Amino acid sequence: MAETSETADIQRKIRAAFHVFDHKADNTVDVREVSTIIYSLGCFPTKADIHRFVDEVEEDNMGYVHLDKFLPVMTKVLLENKFPPIPEENLLQAFEVLDKERRGYMEPQELAKYMKSEGETFSQEEMNEMLTALVDEKKNLICYKELISQLTLDLDT
């Protein structure tokens, strides 16, 4: 694969993200941090995607991943845009599937119900965190319409 400047750029980004978790400065990270690294590079994999990725790059069940294995696999992911971001409209539609009346908001318990029983379910801890982050305190509702654009903005600042 020829080294284009795009690839070089991508690899620099990957290395930078990797090194945030490389505590001993020896080009390895704990395997549990891999998902955070992948997400932080702008990807939106499912948990199953992450498991498959980890299987490919983990050092023989040793609990850590070496940059030498991580870099090529991650570069490919970014070049091929394997886990593209979710367009805002899709996200909005997803909420509206769950909020059948399309009120623009949901009660915390409603969302929690779905998150904990369907798809790649949330643990109780994840759920609690999500509620703290998303619930509007005064109304005790998740106003998803506003949230979607606000949270995207948050990360880009």
Place this chain on the structure above:
Amino acid sequence: MGCGMGKSSLQEKKCTRVSIYSVPAIRAALLIQRWYRQYVARLEMRRRCTWNIFQSIEYAGEQDQIKLYSFFGFLMDHFTPASSERNLISHIFRENEICRDTEWERYFCYKDIEVPDSYTGPHLTFPMTFCGVSKLVEAFKQKQQLHARYVLQILGETWRLLRILPNINHVSVCQTKEITICGDLHGQLEDLLLIFYKNGLPSSEKPYIFNGDFVDRGKSSLEILLILFGFLLVYPNDLHLNRGNHEDHIVNLRYGFTKEILGKYRVHGKKILKLLQKIFSWLPLATVINDKVLVVHGGISNSTDLNVVSRVDRHRYVSVLRPPKVVHQTLNGNRNEGDNGPAEGRRRVRSLTNHSSALPQRNSLPRRSLQNSSISHQLSSSVEDELKRRRRLAGFDQTYKNANGSDSDSDPDFAEAPEANGHDWKQIVNLLWSDPMPQNGCISNEVRGGGCYWGPDVTEEVLGRHNLQLLIRSHECKQDGYEFCHNRRVLTIFSASNYYEVGSNRGAYIRMGADLVPHFIQYQASRTCRDLTLRQSVGWTERSALRALREQLFVHKSDLIRAYREFDPHHTGKISMRHWASATETVLKLGLPWRVLRSQLVSRTHYGMVDYQQWIKELSITEPKLEVSDTSILETMYKNHSNLETIFRIIDTDHSGLISLEEFRQTWKLLSSHLKMEISDKAITDLAHSIDFNKDGSIDINEFMEAFRLVDLSAHG
């Protein structure tokens, strides 16, 4: 519609059962989960970056401290006993004074200290009782200060008790009694009070282990000590204290405990500090629960041997930073063997890495010979050669050894078995300073400058050898207050919440019963941060970390510009982002991801180029309140803030908080030797006069440090 089945069987049957929710709903849920997890992960990335900033600045400070102390050790070893510089600092090495304990008892006697009627703080009676300590806790909660007489009394009793305790506490936990284990507190009284509130006060039904680092950084280190010692006196079999690396008077000089004591006790502070020095050296080194769980502050190394540890004379190691003095009999290659600071000492541990950057500092000599040294010519690059040459020239060999013999610097007992003492010292340093690492092996801990990094194989081996099943340690701040590693065989527990900044981390403590299974209770002391959302608390901590980082950048202005210029041969004033990142790391050496941080530190870039001149100008941190014409001295002052303060406090032998102009000048000489830079006498004299606020020939250390405290002008909250 509830099914009585567990989740996994539910999922198995997914194909056959009719879903409660339709397929679109499942897909919607999946999408939302994916989106949310990404959001959280990106916040986590930011939080981790922030964490790394704080941690690297913290550890760089520790390394700095050890380098400074090593440098003093070097001065002690290589300059004549008569040189004034040596005299300035020799007392910090005079650790094994010949006075006997009875003489110390007389010195620490509190009986002549009167408590005036105007005193509104708590009055203590001895022997200490549970009521007495509770009263003390209550008083500290009300922010009262204990009178020096009572402080000395408690400390005296504590010292007497600690002297009869073994190096390793052995405790047993039975069916009816759980034990509570707490990690670093670092002077944060609110956290200790929170723990007592949630968990109850120590008693025979409620035993506790406190795993070191009670002091430094926080504002109430003494109050924490007094409370812990109070309970120790009342329940000596149920309250256990382990020594941490901050229970060390040299570390305290830099990290605030010394300052706290002197500030709170102007008259008796010095005595209190001296007594605390002894107490720290008498603190036990480790605790073992039910012969199965080892609790120690830092950790272990591949050579850790608890049998050796239980036999050492722990009180000889008043400061763990410096190894015991090996007598200067050997002039050959052994010269460096026993006499190194922790950075060098660790090299003897089987090393898998190359030499660190810490080493050259120690081995290369100051280029400027010190003022009164009778051998003042160009110093060569090799320590051994230099020493040999000086000895030869001055005919020192015999006289130096004799001087050592009568000098109270070295304890005659040390001369007997230097190797054994070097080995003992190594054991202790490792227990107090080491950190775990994910990879196998055991290497020197060059980030901190003391102790080692040990891997899971070492954990298995050491635990196995001692028939233990779990190692509980502290020493490292953890976001959730605790963290397992090494296949859950090592557990880190950290009890100082909001350690780096409000919202940075929770504290935690462990409850453990006879089954030896740890249960965790987490908390966060400040009420404000509990109400913050994830996003807000990350933002807050982040702003604080960036402020700290901008400070570091500011104090290294000249070096940074020089480094940037190397990438800008045509003096355009601009360099690429990549070069900016690389140059910044070369100067600051913090190991941070500058490319990632760039967007938060440099607001404007043009076509991927950084206008470094402009940017440096915009790093607005306040100028000092004084007129100091020499900007390079100013920068040195900012850059070496902590080192300067440490040297000041060392030189201030009577702990008065004041040093003379002459001592001030000597401080700068020491610092400039340590940094290997030239500072003209005139510049120092001018500086001294300009900061002699009272014009009385002496300089108030606190006032001086205040005048040069950095304030970030660009911060917006």
